Amino acid sequence: MTMNWEALYSERLGSMTTSVIREILKVAQSPEVISLSGGWPEADLFPTEQLQEVAAHVMRETPREALQYGLTDGSIGLRQLLAEQMQAQGVPAGPENILITSGSQQALDLLGRILLDEGDCVIVEAPTFLGAVQSFKAYGPRFVPLPLDGDGACVELLPELISRHKPKLMYLLPTFHNPAGVCLSLERRRRAVEIASEMGVPIVEDDPYGQLRYSGEPLPTLAALDSARCSAHGPRLGNTVIYLSTFSKTLTPGLRVAWAVAPVDVVQQLVMAKQGADLMTSSLSQEIAAEFIRRGWLPGQVARIRDTYRLRRDAMCAAIDDFFPSEASYYRPEGGLFLWVTLPEGLDATALLAEAAVHQVAYVPGQPFFVDGRGTNTLRMSFASVPPETIREGVRRVGEVFKAHL
Ligand SMILES: Cc1ncc(COP(=O)(O)O)c(C=O)c1O
CATH class of the missing domain: 3.40.640.10 (Type I PLP-dependent aspartate aminotransferase-like (Major domain))
Structure with missing residues:
Protein backbone atom coordinates (compact mmCIF):
# COMPACT_ATOMS: atom_id res chain seq x y z
CA MET A 1 0.00 0.00 0.00
CA THR A 2 1.34 3.47 -0.80
CA MET A 3 1.54 5.65 2.23
CA ASN A 4 -0.73 8.70 2.19
CA TRP A 5 1.66 11.14 3.83
CA GLU A 6 -0.60 14.11 3.12
CA ALA A 7 -3.21 12.64 5.44
CA LEU A 8 -0.68 12.09 8.22
CA TYR A 9 0.92 15.51 8.49
CA SER A 10 -0.02 17.53 11.58
CA GLU A 11 -2.76 20.05 10.89
CA ARG A 12 -0.56 22.67 12.49
CA LEU A 13 1.94 22.60 9.63
CA GLY A 14 0.01 24.81 7.21
CA SER A 15 1.89 26.51 4.42
CA MET A 16 4.17 29.40 5.33
CA THR A 17 4.45 31.11 2.01
CA THR A 18 2.17 30.69 -0.92
CA SER A 19 3.48 28.26 -3.47
CA VAL A 20 3.31 31.02 -6.09
CA ILE A 21 5.95 33.01 -4.24
CA ARG A 22 8.07 29.94 -3.67
CA GLU A 23 7.99 29.12 -7.36
CA ILE A 24 8.94 32.63 -8.39
CA LEU A 25 11.71 32.90 -5.83
CA LYS A 26 13.18 29.71 -7.23
CA VAL A 27 13.73 31.74 -10.40
CA ALA A 28 15.73 34.21 -8.28
CA GLN A 29 18.37 31.56 -7.76
CA SER A 30 19.39 31.67 -11.40
CA PRO A 31 22.67 33.60 -11.82
CA GLU A 32 21.21 36.09 -14.34
CA VAL A 33 18.62 37.30 -11.84
CA ILE A 34 19.45 40.18 -9.49
CA SER A 35 18.13 38.89 -6.21
CA LEU A 36 17.11 41.47 -3.65
CA SER A 37 15.10 38.73 -1.99
CA GLY A 38 17.64 36.81 0.08
CA GLY A 39 18.24 37.29 3.75
CA TRP A 40 21.71 35.77 3.72
CA PRO A 41 24.81 37.70 4.74
CA GLU A 42 27.48 38.48 2.12
CA ALA A 43 29.74 35.41 2.01
CA ASP A 44 32.73 37.57 0.96
CA LEU A 45 32.54 39.09 4.44
CA PHE A 46 33.01 35.83 6.30
CA PRO A 47 36.35 36.01 8.15
CA THR A 48 37.48 32.85 6.39
CA GLU A 49 41.20 33.05 7.03
CA GLN A 50 40.79 34.01 10.67
CA LEU A 51 38.31 31.16 11.14
CA GLN A 52 40.74 28.73 9.48
CA GLU A 53 43.43 29.82 11.92
CA VAL A 54 41.12 29.61 14.92
CA ALA A 55 39.74 26.20 13.87
CA ALA A 56 43.30 24.84 13.44
CA HIS A 57 44.22 26.21 16.87
CA VAL A 58 41.18 24.62 18.52
CA MET A 59 41.86 21.25 16.90
CA ARG A 60 45.49 21.40 17.90
CA GLU A 61 45.15 22.71 21.45
CA THR A 62 41.78 21.47 22.74
CA PRO A 63 40.64 18.61 20.46
CA ARG A 64 39.11 16.59 23.30
CA GLU A 65 36.79 19.43 24.35
CA ALA A 66 36.02 20.44 20.77
CA LEU A 67 35.06 16.93 19.64
CA GLN A 68 33.36 15.62 22.79
CA TYR A 69 29.76 15.94 23.99
CA GLY A 70 29.38 19.02 26.17
CA GLY A 296 39.73 40.19 20.19
CA TRP A 297 38.80 39.81 16.53
CA LEU A 298 35.05 40.37 16.77
CA PRO A 299 35.01 44.21 16.87
CA GLY A 300 37.17 44.42 13.71
CA GLN A 301 34.98 41.90 11.93
CA VAL A 302 31.81 43.81 12.84
CA ALA A 303 33.38 47.11 11.69
CA ARG A 304 34.26 45.56 8.31
CA ILE A 305 30.73 44.26 7.84
CA ARG A 306 29.22 47.60 8.79
CA ASP A 307 31.35 49.48 6.25
CA THR A 308 30.25 47.22 3.42
CA TYR A 309 26.56 47.10 4.32
CA ARG A 310 26.44 50.86 4.93
CA LEU A 311 27.47 51.48 1.30
CA ARG A 312 24.88 48.98 0.11
CA ARG A 313 22.15 50.51 2.25
CA ASP A 314 23.01 53.94 0.84
CA ALA A 315 23.00 52.57 -2.71
CA MET A 316 19.57 51.02 -2.26
CA CYS A 317 18.03 54.15 -0.72
CA ALA A 318 19.48 56.38 -3.47
CA ALA A 319 18.21 54.03 -6.18
CA ILE A 320 14.72 53.94 -4.69
CA ASP A 321 14.67 57.74 -4.56
CA ASP A 322 15.73 57.84 -8.21
CA PHE A 323 13.71 55.02 -9.72
CA PHE A 324 10.64 54.15 -7.65
CA PRO A 325 7.32 55.89 -8.27
CA SER A 326 6.84 58.80 -5.87
CA GLU A 327 3.66 57.12 -4.60
CA ALA A 328 5.76 54.34 -3.01
CA SER A 329 7.15 54.94 0.48
CA TYR A 330 9.87 53.22 2.47
CA TYR A 331 11.60 53.28 5.83
CA ARG A 332 15.29 54.20 5.61
CA PRO A 333 16.97 51.55 7.79
CA GLU A 334 19.75 52.65 10.17
CA GLY A 335 21.10 49.11 10.26
CA GLY A 336 20.36 45.45 9.59
CA LEU A 337 19.91 43.90 6.18
CA PHE A 338 16.43 44.89 5.06
CA LEU A 339 14.38 47.68 3.61
CA TRP A 340 10.59 47.73 3.61
CA VAL A 341 8.52 49.36 0.87
CA THR A 342 4.81 50.22 0.84
CA LEU A 343 3.19 50.64 -2.57
CA PRO A 344 -0.03 52.54 -3.19
CA GLU A 345 -3.16 50.60 -2.16
CA GLY A 346 -4.34 48.37 -4.97
CA LEU A 347 -0.90 47.29 -6.16
CA ASP A 348 -0.24 43.67 -5.33
CA ALA A 349 3.46 42.96 -4.70
CA THR A 350 2.94 39.20 -5.10
CA ALA A 351 1.35 39.57 -8.54
CA LEU A 352 4.04 42.04 -9.61
CA LEU A 353 6.82 39.68 -8.52
CA ALA A 354 6.06 37.46 -11.50
CA GLU A 355 6.59 40.42 -13.76
CA ALA A 356 9.75 41.45 -11.94
CA ALA A 357 11.07 37.92 -12.49
CA VAL A 358 10.59 38.40 -16.24
CA HIS A 359 12.89 41.45 -15.92
CA GLN A 360 15.32 39.24 -14.00
CA VAL A 361 15.01 40.81 -10.60
CA ALA A 362 13.44 39.47 -7.39
CA TYR A 363 12.22 40.81 -4.06
CA VAL A 364 10.06 39.26 -1.33
CA PRO A 365 6.36 40.23 -1.26
CA GLY A 366 5.34 41.46 2.20
CA GLN A 367 2.06 39.67 2.76
CA PRO A 368 3.47 36.40 4.20
CA PHE A 369 5.10 38.42 7.00
CA PHE A 370 1.67 39.42 8.34
CA VAL A 371 -0.20 36.99 10.56
CA ASP A 372 -3.49 38.66 9.58
CA GLY A 373 -3.07 38.44 5.81
CA ARG A 374 -2.66 42.19 5.28
CA GLY A 375 0.25 43.81 3.46
CA THR A 376 -0.52 42.87 -0.15
CA ASN A 377 0.98 46.22 -1.23
CA THR A 378 4.24 45.77 0.71
CA LEU A 379 7.60 44.16 -0.02
CA ARG A 380 11.00 43.51 1.52
CA MET A 381 14.27 44.08 -0.26
CA SER A 382 17.66 43.04 1.09
CA PHE A 383 20.80 45.02 0.32
CA ALA A 384 23.14 42.54 2.03
CA SER A 385 24.39 40.20 -0.61
CA VAL A 386 24.54 42.30 -3.80
CA PRO A 387 27.20 44.95 -4.63
CA PRO A 388 26.07 48.61 -4.88
CA GLU A 389 26.04 48.91 -8.68
CA THR A 390 23.97 45.73 -9.00
CA ILE A 391 21.58 46.96 -6.30
CA ARG A 392 21.05 50.12 -8.35
CA GLU A 393 20.24 48.16 -11.51
CA GLY A 394 17.96 45.78 -9.59
CA VAL A 395 16.03 48.62 -7.98
CA ARG A 396 15.74 50.36 -11.36
CA ARG A 397 14.13 47.25 -12.87
CA VAL A 398 11.73 46.84 -9.96
CA GLY A 399 10.84 50.55 -10.18
CA GLU A 400 10.01 50.17 -13.89
CA VAL A 401 7.61 47.32 -13.10
CA PHE A 402 5.83 49.33 -10.40
CA LYS A 403 5.62 52.48 -12.53
CA ALA A 404 4.05 50.53 -15.37
CA HIS A 405 1.15 49.62 -13.08
CA LEU A 406 0.30 53.05 -11.74
C1 LIG B 1 14.83 38.09 13.18
C2 LIG B 1 15.59 36.82 13.08
N1 LIG B 1 15.59 35.99 14.11
C3 LIG B 1 16.28 34.83 14.08
C4 LIG B 1 16.98 34.46 12.95
C5 LIG B 1 17.68 33.13 12.95
O1 LIG B 1 19.03 33.28 13.07
P1 LIG B 1 20.00 32.04 13.36
O2 LIG B 1 20.86 31.90 12.16
O3 LIG B 1 20.76 32.46 14.58
O4 LIG B 1 19.17 30.85 13.62
C6 LIG B 1 17.00 35.31 11.84
C7 LIG B 1 17.71 34.91 10.62
O5 LIG B 1 17.63 35.48 9.59
C8 LIG B 1 16.28 36.53 11.91
O6 LIG B 1 16.24 37.38 10.89
Missing part, protein backbone atom coordinates in the same frame (compact mmCIF):
# COMPACT_ATOMS: atom_id res chain seq x y z
CA LEU A 71 26.93 20.63 28.55
CA THR A 72 23.44 21.24 27.15
CA ASP A 73 23.66 24.81 28.49
CA GLY A 74 26.73 25.41 26.33
CA SER A 75 30.47 25.65 26.99
CA ILE A 76 31.21 27.49 30.21
CA GLY A 77 34.03 29.43 28.53
CA LEU A 78 31.77 30.80 25.81
CA ARG A 79 28.97 31.57 28.26
CA GLN A 80 31.43 33.50 30.41
CA LEU A 81 32.58 35.56 27.42
CA LEU A 82 28.98 36.25 26.38
CA ALA A 83 28.03 37.19 29.94
CA GLU A 84 30.82 39.80 29.88
CA GLN A 85 29.58 41.07 26.52
CA MET A 86 26.01 41.32 27.86
CA GLN A 87 27.21 43.13 31.00
CA ALA A 88 28.99 45.68 28.82
CA GLN A 89 25.61 46.29 27.15
CA GLY A 90 23.87 46.94 30.47
CA VAL A 91 22.52 43.42 30.98
CA PRO A 92 24.01 42.03 34.22
CA ALA A 93 23.83 38.38 33.21
CA GLY A 94 26.08 35.62 34.55
CA PRO A 95 26.92 32.41 32.67
CA GLU A 96 24.00 30.75 34.52
CA ASN A 97 21.63 33.12 32.68
CA ILE A 98 22.90 32.07 29.27
CA LEU A 99 21.93 29.17 27.06
CA ILE A 100 23.88 28.52 23.88
CA THR A 101 21.53 27.47 21.10
CA SER A 102 21.98 26.10 17.60
CA GLY A 103 21.03 29.42 16.03
CA SER A 104 18.44 31.82 17.42
CA GLN A 105 15.97 29.84 15.37
CA GLN A 106 16.35 27.02 17.87
CA ALA A 107 15.85 29.39 20.80
CA LEU A 108 12.51 30.39 19.28
CA ASP A 109 11.47 26.77 19.00
CA LEU A 110 12.57 25.98 22.57
CA LEU A 111 10.67 29.01 23.89
CA GLY A 112 7.58 27.76 22.10
CA ARG A 113 8.07 24.35 23.72
CA ILE A 114 8.36 25.64 27.27
CA LEU A 115 5.81 28.46 27.13
CA LEU A 116 3.07 27.71 24.64
CA ASP A 117 0.03 25.47 24.83
CA GLU A 118 -2.59 24.97 22.14
CA GLY A 119 -4.75 28.09 21.87
CA ASP A 120 -2.40 30.39 23.81
CA CYS A 121 -2.03 33.86 22.40
CA VAL A 122 1.23 35.37 21.16
CA ILE A 123 1.52 39.04 20.23
CA VAL A 124 3.74 39.58 17.20
CA GLU A 125 4.48 42.68 15.18
CA ALA A 126 2.75 43.06 11.83
CA PRO A 127 4.89 42.37 9.86
CA THR A 128 7.09 39.94 11.80
CA PHE A 129 9.90 37.41 11.25
CA LEU A 130 8.43 34.39 9.49
CA GLY A 131 10.83 31.98 11.18
CA ALA A 132 9.40 32.88 14.60
CA VAL A 133 5.85 32.31 13.44
CA GLN A 134 6.93 29.01 11.96
CA SER A 135 8.59 27.89 15.22
CA PHE A 136 5.73 28.99 17.48
CA LYS A 137 3.09 27.61 15.13
CA ALA A 138 4.14 24.06 15.96
CA TYR A 139 2.72 24.60 19.47
CA GLY A 140 -0.69 25.73 18.26
CA PRO A 141 -0.98 29.35 19.45
CA ARG A 142 -3.16 32.16 18.12
CA PHE A 143 -1.27 35.17 16.86
CA VAL A 144 -2.38 38.72 17.56
CA PRO A 145 -0.83 41.38 15.31
CA LEU A 146 0.69 44.57 16.70
CA PRO A 147 1.04 47.18 13.92
CA LEU A 148 4.32 48.98 13.39
CA ASP A 149 5.40 52.27 11.81
CA GLY A 150 8.69 54.09 11.22
CA ASP A 151 9.36 54.12 15.00
CA GLY A 152 8.78 50.38 15.36
CA ALA A 153 5.90 48.58 17.03
CA CYS A 154 2.95 50.72 18.15
CA VAL A 155 3.41 49.70 21.77
CA GLU A 156 0.78 52.18 22.98
CA LEU A 157 -1.76 49.63 21.72
CA LEU A 158 -0.39 46.93 24.02
CA PRO A 159 -2.45 47.51 27.19
CA GLU A 160 -5.68 47.10 25.25
CA LEU A 161 -4.42 44.04 23.32
CA ILE A 162 -3.09 42.41 26.48
CA SER A 163 -6.31 42.98 28.42
CA ARG A 164 -8.38 41.58 25.55
CA HIS A 165 -6.25 38.57 24.51
CA LYS A 166 -4.32 37.62 27.69
CA PRO A 167 -1.16 36.69 25.71
CA LYS A 168 1.44 34.23 27.01
CA LEU A 169 4.24 36.24 25.43
CA MET A 170 5.12 39.04 23.06
CA TYR A 171 7.70 38.49 20.36
CA LEU A 172 9.41 41.74 19.36
CA LEU A 173 12.26 42.73 17.06
CA PRO A 174 13.12 46.20 18.34
CA THR A 175 16.40 46.73 16.49
CA PHE A 176 16.68 46.66 12.68
CA HIS A 177 13.56 44.69 12.22
CA ASN A 178 13.29 41.76 9.82
CA PRO A 179 11.46 42.40 7.53
CA ALA A 180 10.61 46.09 8.20
CA GLY A 181 14.13 47.46 8.82
CA VAL A 182 12.87 49.88 11.50
CA CYS A 183 14.04 50.52 15.08
CA LEU A 184 11.78 50.86 18.09
CA SER A 185 12.22 54.41 19.47
CA LEU A 186 13.69 54.88 22.95
CA GLU A 187 10.40 56.13 24.33
CA ARG A 188 8.55 53.12 22.97
CA ARG A 189 11.25 50.77 24.28
CA ARG A 190 10.77 52.14 27.78
CA ARG A 191 7.00 51.92 27.46
CA ALA A 192 7.11 48.34 26.12
CA VAL A 193 9.17 47.11 29.07
CA GLU A 194 7.00 49.03 31.53
CA ILE A 195 3.77 47.59 30.13
CA ALA A 196 5.20 44.06 29.93
CA SER A 197 6.44 44.18 33.49
CA GLU A 198 3.30 45.77 34.94
CA MET A 199 0.90 43.50 33.04
CA GLY A 200 2.99 40.35 33.60
CA VAL A 201 3.57 39.38 29.96
CA PRO A 202 7.15 38.42 29.01
CA ILE A 203 8.83 39.88 25.96
CA VAL A 204 11.03 37.77 23.73
CA GLU A 205 13.50 40.29 22.28
CA ASP A 206 15.06 38.91 19.10
CA ASP A 207 18.23 40.86 18.29
CA PRO A 208 20.31 39.29 15.52
CA TYR A 209 21.12 42.64 13.88
CA GLY A 210 21.86 44.93 16.86
CA GLN A 211 25.59 45.18 16.06
CA LEU A 212 24.92 46.15 12.45
CA ARG A 213 24.25 49.88 12.85
CA TYR A 214 25.29 52.13 9.93
CA SER A 215 24.01 55.50 11.15
CA GLY A 216 22.19 57.10 14.08
CA GLU A 217 22.70 56.64 17.79
CA PRO A 218 22.77 53.21 19.49
CA LEU A 219 19.70 52.42 21.58
CA PRO A 220 19.55 50.27 24.72
CA THR A 221 18.09 46.81 24.27
CA LEU A 222 14.80 45.98 25.97
CA ALA A 223 16.82 43.56 28.10
CA ALA A 224 19.03 46.43 29.31
CA LEU A 225 16.01 48.61 30.10
CA ASP A 226 14.38 45.70 31.92
CA SER A 227 17.53 45.16 34.00
CA ALA A 228 17.82 48.90 34.72
CA ARG A 229 14.29 48.82 36.18
CA CYS A 230 15.32 45.97 38.50
CA SER A 231 18.70 47.40 39.51
CA ALA A 232 17.78 50.14 42.00
CA HIS A 233 19.89 48.40 44.66
CA GLY A 234 22.76 47.14 42.51
CA PRO A 235 23.00 45.33 39.16
CA ARG A 236 20.30 42.70 38.69
CA LEU A 237 19.12 40.90 35.60
CA GLY A 238 15.55 41.86 34.70
CA ASN A 239 12.95 39.11 34.61
CA THR A 240 10.51 40.35 31.99
CA VAL A 241 12.63 40.16 28.83
CA ILE A 242 14.17 37.05 27.32
CA TYR A 243 16.93 38.23 25.01
CA LEU A 244 18.17 36.37 21.91
CA SER A 245 21.18 37.06 19.73
CA THR A 246 23.38 35.13 17.35
CA PHE A 247 26.75 35.02 15.58
CA SER A 248 24.98 34.35 12.28
CA LYS A 249 25.13 37.94 11.04
CA THR A 250 28.45 38.97 12.57
CA LEU A 251 30.59 35.84 12.10
CA THR A 252 28.85 33.25 9.95
CA PRO A 253 25.49 31.42 10.03
CA GLY A 254 27.32 28.17 9.28
CA LEU A 255 28.63 27.99 12.85
CA ARG A 256 25.05 27.80 14.21
CA VAL A 257 26.01 29.47 17.47
CA ALA A 258 23.54 31.78 19.18
CA TRP A 259 22.54 32.55 22.76
CA ALA A 260 19.51 33.24 24.90
CA VAL A 261 19.66 35.34 28.10
CA ALA A 262 16.97 34.65 30.67
CA PRO A 263 16.32 34.23 34.39
CA VAL A 264 17.94 31.05 35.77
CA ASP A 265 14.63 29.16 36.11
CA VAL A 266 13.78 29.83 32.49
CA VAL A 267 17.26 28.76 31.36
CA GLN A 268 16.78 25.49 33.23
CA GLN A 269 13.49 24.81 31.47
CA LEU A 270 15.10 25.66 28.14
CA VAL A 271 17.96 23.27 28.93
CA MET A 272 15.47 20.44 29.49
CA ALA A 273 13.76 21.25 26.21
CA LYS A 274 17.08 21.41 24.38
CA GLN A 275 18.06 18.00 25.71
CA GLY A 276 15.10 16.60 23.83
CA ALA A 277 15.86 18.60 20.72
CA ASP A 278 19.58 18.17 20.04
CA LEU A 279 21.39 17.56 23.37
CA MET A 280 23.82 20.39 22.76
CA THR A 281 25.10 22.91 20.26
CA SER A 282 28.19 21.75 18.36
CA SER A 283 31.19 21.81 20.71
CA LEU A 284 33.52 22.53 17.81
CA SER A 285 31.51 25.58 16.73
CA GLN A 286 31.36 26.88 20.28
CA GLU A 287 35.11 26.51 20.77
CA ILE A 288 35.76 28.32 17.49
CA ALA A 289 33.43 31.19 18.41
CA ALA A 290 34.98 31.47 21.87
CA GLU A 291 38.54 31.53 20.53
CA PHE A 292 37.57 34.16 17.93
CA ILE A 293 36.27 36.38 20.74
CA ARG A 294 39.28 35.71 23.01
CA ARG A 295 41.61 36.88 20.26
